[in-house]
Amino acid sequence: MGLQRVLPRFEDFTLQDLLPLGKALLVLLGAVVLVWVARRLISVLRFRLLRLMRPQNGADKIELEKRATTISGALQTVIAVVVWVGAVGLGLKQLGLDVAPLMAGAGAAAGIAVGLGGQNLARDVISGVFVLLEDQIRVNDIAIINGVSGVVEELNLRTTVLRDAEGVVHVFPNGAITSLANRTRVYSCYVLNIGITFEADVDQAIQAIREIDVSLRGEEAFGACMLEPVEIWGVDQFLDTGVILKARLKTVPGKQWEVGREMNRRIRIDFQKRGIALMARWPQILNSEDPQPDAVPAPSGAPAPQEPPRA
Numbered sequence: 001m002g003l004q005r006v007l008p009r010f011e012d013f014t015l016q017d018l019l020p021l022g023k024a025l026l027v028l029l030g031a032v033v034l035v036w037v038a039r040r041l042i043s044v045l046r047f048r049l050l051r052l053m054r055p056q057n058g059a060d061k062i063e064l065e066k067r068a069t070t071i072s073g074a075l076q077t078v079i080a081v082v083v084w085v086g087a088v089g090l091g092l093k094q095l096g097l098d099v100a101p102l103m104a105g106a107g108a109a110a111g112i113a114v115g116l117g118g119q120n121l122a123r124d125v126i127s128g129v130f131v132l133l134e135d136q137i138r139v140n141d142i143a144i145i146n147g148v149s150g151v152v153e154e155l156n157l158r159t160t161v162l163r164d165a166e167g168v169v170h171v172f173p174n175g176a177i178t179s180l181a182n183r184t185r186v187y188s189c190y191v192l193n194i195g196i197t198f199e200a201d202v203d204q205a206i207q208a209i210r211e212i213d214v215s216l217r218g219e220e221a222f223g224a225c226m227l228e229p230v231e232i233w234g235v236d237q238f239l240d241t242g243v244i245l246k247a248r249l250k251t252v253p254g255k256q257w258e259v260g261r262e263m264n265r266r267i268r269i270d271f272q273k274r275g276i277a278l279m280a281r282w283p284q285i286l287n288s289e290d291p292q293p294d295a296v297p298a299p300s301g302a303p304a305p306q307e308p309p310r311a
Contacts, residue, residue: 190260
């Protein structure tokens with residue numbers, strides 16, 4: 001009967017029959033405007049919160065922006081879903097359709113869904129809420145989730161979207177995340193493994209590394225990314241072909257590979273000028289964890305698995 005009211009016969013068609021359709025279109029237009037206004041308000045609140053939070057706790061600007069972007073994105077998604085569900089219901093009601101049976105059917109479908117997979121859905125949503133509240137990862141962080149490394153592109157209540165070095169998108173239900181590591185939280189580190197022969201002067205090599213670090217930090221392009229002078233841990237291993245000098249660079253989040261590769265390049269050039277012989281053969285255990293594609297370690301060394309700070 002509702003459809004007959006909306007779609008009368010052509011010969012009986014009057015302007016009055018357009019009124020329900022016009023009201024429905026106004027409801028949908030209102031939903032579009034409301035979602036747009038909500039997005040604008042969230043964006044304004046995001047910038048205001050950033051200004052308020054920064055002087056209070058002295059947090060890093062990049063870290064605060066990541067957190068604000070993640071939370072605002074989740075809020076925008078939730079508000080858009082709520083508004084559009086309500087708008088569709090009101091629009092159908094304006095068209096003369098009885099939404100009560102539809103709601104009853106939706107309730108029955110929801111009951112079946114809860115019975116079949118509601119536990120997993122609830123687990124995913126609850127896990128997503130805690131990920132947001134505890135600030136474990138943020139959008140644009142480089143993370144390792146269940147052994148997969150990549151950039152966090154989306155962080156929703158139910159899923160987390162990760163894009164790896166080859167451009168493959170991985171979607172993880174939040175409740176199924178069993179292992180999570182954030183490689184760009186507050187600061188990042190790049191571990192240098194520099195192999196030199198037994199005949200090379202260890203002290204000369206360490207001094208050369210310090211001088212290269214001073215030169216690198218003196219340049220605007222790299223100095224702005226480096227938080228501290230290079231931390232040299234000394235001779236770390238004795239191998240068949242030489243010794244391993246281990247050092248660590250501390251950088252702003254996400255810049256460790258750019259700075260580390262440049263450091264490797266300069267070490268290679270400087271050692272060659274000073275006559276410090278590098279190891280010709282590397283063991284298989286020294287592999288790069290760089291998530292970017294086609295990462296070839298410089299001859300001076302390769303980044304080892306990340307280690308916790310040493311006392």
